[in-house]
Amino acid sequence: MDVSLRTSLGSKLVLAAPVMTASGTFGYGDDAPAAVDLGALGAVVTKSITRHPREGHPPPRISETPSGLLNAIGLANIGVDEFCRERLPALAHIGSVVIVSIAGSSMDEYAEVLSIIEAHDPDIGGYEINVSCPNVAEGGMEFGVDCAMTESLTRRLRDLTGRFLMVKLSPNVTDIGDIARSAEGGGADALSAINTVVGMDIDPASGRPSLHTVLGGLSGPAIRPIALACVYKVARAVQIPVVGLGGISDADDVIRFLQAGAAAVQIGTANYRDPAIAVQIIAALRERLAGMGLAAPSDLPGVAA
């Protein structure tokens, strides 16, 4: 059977496949290794971009845990000016839809970054808003852990762009369904879930934390069950499409997230093993669906009761 992987995320974005690469795990889109067929990807989500370049945290920034990776990169990135000058022009030609991830430490910063990019009338698929950033004006509380902040940030950005706008949810909240509804209320076109899970490790011999910042974000297969539960909850809480991520490493994992209610997925940490893994997963997904006699991912049955 011929399988079509074409996937719409609402009315503004159509993807060649329901699989993207996740923010912070695949560069800016134009710097992927030559060997990766970007044209096969649904989309590339860029590293989160801030108003100014950022150096990020001192070392150590990463440490490995059982089937997981702890990181505290500190949003090291080139900043929006260099992004628009050096990267944006090339992104129209990489063969894949590019979704620009935006981060900030104040509402104004998010708005400024988005406006600067909009002013270039770029050939991009839209934006993903990384709300897992401390709001300096609110004593460092992350935007994404508070319903009111999530809603007002989403609305502020919604007013600045007609393009596809996706809010990326943090799992480190009391009720991710409530936050999801706030982002939907603020006008998001889609939601992605999840960002990393707060975590920590200690070297028992020295008593030293494994990361300079002590606390970090856990990713990789270790968080897949958490991510799946979050996606399931979010999909039941909102009407807009949900993009699932967290520990996805093969086509079966993709199917799990689609069955939990996601319309598409992102591949993060697995890219570090092989930057072509998302391309391979898309090919494997096509085969799996054909083997199941399905014409499209949307024909997958939902989660069985």
Add this chain to the structure above:
Amino acid sequence: MTAGSASMAAVAGNRADLSAARPLFFREQAQVLSNATLAAGLHELRLESPRIASAAAPGQFVNVLVAEGWDPLLRRPMSIAGTGPGVITLIYKIIGRGTAAMSTWQPGDRADLLGPLGRGWEVPADGFPVLLGGGVGIAPILYLRQHLAAAGRTHHLIMGARTIGEHFLGHEPEAGITLTSDDGSVGIGGTILDGLAHFRESLNPSGGPLSLFGCGPPAMLAGLQRLATREDVPCQLALEQTMACGFGFCQGCSVAMRPRPEPAAHSYRSRYKLACIDGPVFRAGELL
């Protein structure tokens, strides 16, 4: 697995337009040719890896998959210790699960590699090259030595270890090899820095300009850096910072740089560079 490398190769060929600007490295299923003990605690792994072998330069590394499943999650970076026609050599020390898994590989097994990665040594035209390898840090040093030998460039190798059993070369200062041992069981007794001091006194008494290349444990690198700064000797150091991807995507392997006199208010990869794409070889003077 093989599907992965095949698709990468095909695409690399098709996209000459973009690949010019995009990093070029390969995922290769390398066949194990041999995997043997080289000295106490050191193992040598020879791999048939034609694409990586033909693209590699001294100081570059490969990222080695050590698990079929997802635990351990990350590849293990290993310096290339030498190349032959279609072949690369790695030298590794067993320190944990990944390197223990590598030590079980038999001839005929497949090893899944990404590479060649990183920016290697720069060999300046002047200065007598002195190559310093401490323990398993000898790996990228031996590849540089192979390169210098092939170019007919005379040089001196100083290898340091704790004791004679950890050495696999002979102490032959006149032939360009000085060994050091902490316990004095072979070569010069003391650290690799003592070996360097000895070389300068007895083998380079004219004090002609040197060019230093070092890789080894943190204390050795710190000592070399101090000496290079104090005496203004050109010196490059290969670092072994923990990394997740090896090609710049994760931004995890940050290395602190010496602050600029007038640092910009906002910057990226100025205060912290990345060991995987800015290094692993750095000039001693730029490191904090």
